[in-house]
Amino acid sequence: MEYFNNFCKYLSKLTTIDQTYISLILSTTGIILIFSFFKKIGRRTIRKKIEGRKEYLINQAIQIILNVSEVIFLLYIWADYIQNLMTLISVTSAAMTIALRELILNFFCGIYIKMKKPFQVEDRIEVKDIRGDVMNISSLNFEVLEISTKEKHGQSTGIIVTFPNSIVFSEPVRNLNKGFKYVWDELTVKVPLDCDLVKNKQELYKIVNNIEIIKNIPKKMKTQISYINTTNRVYFNKYDPTIYTKIVDNHIELTIRYLMHPKKGRFVESVIWNKILESYKQGKIDLFSD
Secondary structure (H helix, E strand, O other): OOOHHHHHHHHHHHHHHOOOHHHHHHHHHHHHHHHHHHHHHHHHHHHHOOOOHHHHHHHHHHHHHHHHHHHHHHHHHHHHHHHHHHHHHHHHHHHHHHHHHHHHHHHHHHHHHHHHOOOOOOOOEEEEOOOEEEEEOOOOOEEEEEEEOOOOOOEEEEEEEEEOOOOOOOOOEOOOOOOOOEEEEEEOOOEEOOOOOOHHHHHHHHHHHOOOOHOOOHHHHHHHHHHOOOOOOOOOOOOOOEEEEEEEEEEEEEEEEEEOOHHHHHHHHHHHHHHHHHHHHHHOOOOOOO
8 A cells, every 4th residue: 555655646746646646536436447347357267167048147136236236336435535526516507418318218217128128138128110129128228139121030140239227218119029039920821712721721630730840839829828918918729720711813812920039930830831832743732833
């Protein structure tokens, strides 16, 4: 400590800056650098020993603990000067409020997101025609890993989009995972007008009901909706795959409606079409061609 004080005196003579301010600057810089080092070491250690969702959650917890500790240390150092600082802030608070309005709004919207949870990390959401998976939620913004909207069930583009937290109040946010993690999807198959409709529908039911990724979802969905009904009124008539019939011009459209996980839409659709093509080659389904 004596060496530190002597060093501050030396710098004060060298720079003509008051020793007190030099001491505060050096102490503050030292604490920031030390905690930055600990944060970096913490991230590396977690990355080596833990993988997946746990890595993110544990890293977030450790970062919060270190951030709080850092603030406590800084407050301790600046305790004697905070009163004067608060006086200065009170004089300039009106100007600061106007200048920092967006930052303040985003901060409180961040608290709202954490408490009310309109979405969480890993949820698939859509905001302003941008759809993606939530990667991170911070005090001022949240990050989304974008998925392509060119296809009905797009896949990741690798682009990270950052939204200010305040957007949850200015724009509608569609959450494909909130409440329950399954959504309904529809796939339309065209068949000739003069086909054996009963045979075609039976084969389509057989295909959809035998896909493992779809088979067990209705039971899980019923359980989730039963749980949600304690706080929200949600009601559906059917949970099992259904095929709807519609005559369109010179053909019939058979629309298969089924439950699936929103992140597996493209894969499920591909599996269904592969099986339909197989059945078509075996003469079990009649497909319409223009």
